[in-house]
Amino acid sequence: MTTDQLKYQGHARVSFRAEDPELTHTGPRTPAGEYFRRHWLPVAMTEQVSETPLALEILGEALVIFKDLSGRIGLLHRQCAHRRASLEYGIVAENGIRCCYHGWLFDIDGTILEVPGEPEGSSIPDTICQGAYPVREYQGLVFAYMGPSDTVPDFPVYDTMDQKGVANEMVPYYIDYPCNWLQVAENPMDPFHSVFLHTRVTRAHFNPAWGEMPVVDWHRMKGDTGIYLTNARMWQNYLWVRTAEVFLPMVAQPPDIYQNPDKEKFFPRVGITKWTVPVNDHACKIIAWRHFNDTLDADGKGDRASVGANKIDFVGQTGVERSYEEGQKMPGDYEAQVSQGSITVHADEHLGHTDYGVARYRAMLKKAIRKVESGGGVAAPSLNDDGTIPTMAGDVIVEASKLDPDDRETRRKLATQIGEIVQSTLGLSEGSRADEIERQVRDLMAPYR
Numbered sequence: 001m002t003t004d005q006l007k008y009q010g011h012a013r014v015s016f017r018a019e020d021p022e023l024t025h026t027g028p029r030t031p032a033g034e035y036f037r038r039h040w041l042p043v044a045m046t047e048q049v050s051e052t053p054l055a056l057e058i059l060g061e062a063l064v065i066f067k068d069l070s071g072r073i074g075l076l077h078r079q080c081a082h083r084r085a086s087l088e089y090g091i092v093a094e095n096g097i098r099c100c101y102h103g104w105l106f107d108i109d110g111t112i113l114e115v116p117g118e119p120e121g122s123s124i125p126d127t128i129c130q131g132a133y134p135v136r137e138y139q140g141l142v143f144a145y146m147g148p149s150d151t152v153p154d155f156p157v158y159d160t161m162d163q164k165g166v167a168n169e170m171v172p173y174y175i176d177y178p179c180n181w182l183q184v185a186e187n188p189m190d191p192f193h194s195v196f197l198h199t200r201v202t203r204a205h206f207n208p209a210w211g212e213m214p215v216v217d218w219h220r221m222k223g224d225t226g227i228y229l230t231n232a233r234m235w236q237n238y239l240w241v242r243t244a245e246v247f248l249p250m251v252a253q254p255p256d257i258y259q260n261p262d263k264e265k266f267f268p269r270v271g272i273t274k275w276t277v278p279v280n281d282h283a284c285k286i287i288a289w290r291h292f293n294d295t296l297d298a299d300g301k302g303d304r305a306s307v308g309a310n311k312i313d314f315v316g317q318t319g320v321e322r323s324y325e326e327g328q329k330m331p332g333d334y335e336a337q338v339s340q341g342s343i344t345v346h347a348d349e350h351l352g353h354t355d356y357g358v359a360r361y362r363a364m365l366k367k368a369i370r371k372v373e374s375g376g377g378v379a380a381p382s383l384n385d386d387g388t389i390p391t392m393a394g395d396v397i398v399e400a401s402k403l404d405p406d407d408r409e410t411r412r413k414l415a416t417q418i419g420e421i422v423q424s425t426l427g428l429s430e431g432s433r434a435d436e437i438e439r440q441v442r443d444l445m446a447p448y449r
């Protein structure tokens with residue numbers, strides 16, 4: 001192709017293609033939708049759930065969530081099983097919720113307790129029910145399982161959600177996005193955007209270490225339950241390796257979002273644990289916790305008070321905190337992801353080397369979706385003795401003054417070995433895990449100090 005053939009080619013390149021429905025459509029009875037429905041998903045913050053019913057949409061389903069007068073949380077199909085009035089106008093009762101239109105009373109499991117206008121002995125309560133889903137509350141978030149009632153998986157407790165011996169505060173939050181779930185969920189597989197979006201292009205991070213180009217590798221997780229990556233920068237005299245993973249379908253844990261590699265640190269854990277939950281094909285939510293503890297955010301940039309409903313303590317993450325013009329001057333993840341379009345068209349992309357993790361994540365999702373579609377199950381992660389799911393995300397910062405910053409191959413090799421050390425310590429409690437990582441990393445790095 002001559003360079004002239006690449007000039008003024010708007011007409012030839014105008015988009016006419018469609019999104020990939022297999023990955024992006026999650027409504028009822030779609031392949032990805034059925035796959036999502038095999039997992040526990042957060043649906044709301046506990047503080048949103050009260051005796052006034054809240055209308056929700058999750059995976060394209062209209063739902064209502066409420067707390068009944070005995071304090072139990074119910075998650076029901078929003079339209080009443082009788083003649084489809086919305087239960088967002090229902091009145092909560094001691095047990096369940098009563099539809100405003102003809103007074104049918106539904107328990108939180110969807111069984112019908114009363115049909116007051118019907119003759120005594122009516123068979124209706126014995127033959128029909130309201131759609132309902134089991135819920136579980138954990139640390140200020142409400143999770144639901146929206147799949148077949150005979151395949152309820154264990155509730156997932158990642159080790160970062162139960163850090164033994166660490167005073168770890170978990171502050172719940174959510175963020176609404178007017179775009180498809182996948183373009184939000186795939187962002188953590190692309191750590192290169194931190195160099196450009198967060199640092200070189202916008203200066204949003206104000207920490208120049210983030211603007212260094214990392215050496216990144218993506219690694220297989222046992223059982224294909226997700227992908228973990230090693231992300232290695234040289235900064236001053238330090239080798240800074242971030243490990244992070246995405247568990248399928250869309251659980252991600254960025255390490256400390258304000259990390260500053262200015263001294264040795266051995267495995268401070270995660271700044272965020274987040275789920276990207278499809279609302280419908282054109283909207284999604286991040287529902288998550290921000291973590292605060294003594295090993296994170298040494299420079300004190302975080303702020304608990306700025307974490308909650310549509311807010312988080314990092315610029316450019318929501319559509320409500322700033323004007324359009326402010327977003328144009330200093331765009332963040334929110335502007336980058338939402339502006340990809342209502343549903344990003346993969347056929348119009350041109351992926352490069354830095355997109356390897358995104359491509360691999362999509363391929364793994366497809367495989368997992370097809371497995372469920374053909375009657376298979378969902379791969380379950382292995383568990384620690386205490387029942388938690390071991391995770392990899394954290395930072396290792398170690399002195400490496402003799403490591404040549406231009407020797408990317410040695411850096412790559414060391415980062416992979418540090419990833420293996422982090423992996424070898426899965427299952428240890430937080431304190432002894434950090435000690436063991438420090439011991440092994442110091443041994444590994446002895447020739448480079």
Ligand code: FES
Binds near residue numbers: 081085102103104
């Ligand atoms: S529509 Fe709900 S009771 Fe009639």
Ligand SMILES: [Fe+2]
Binds near residue numbers: 193194198333
């Ligand atoms: Fe980002």
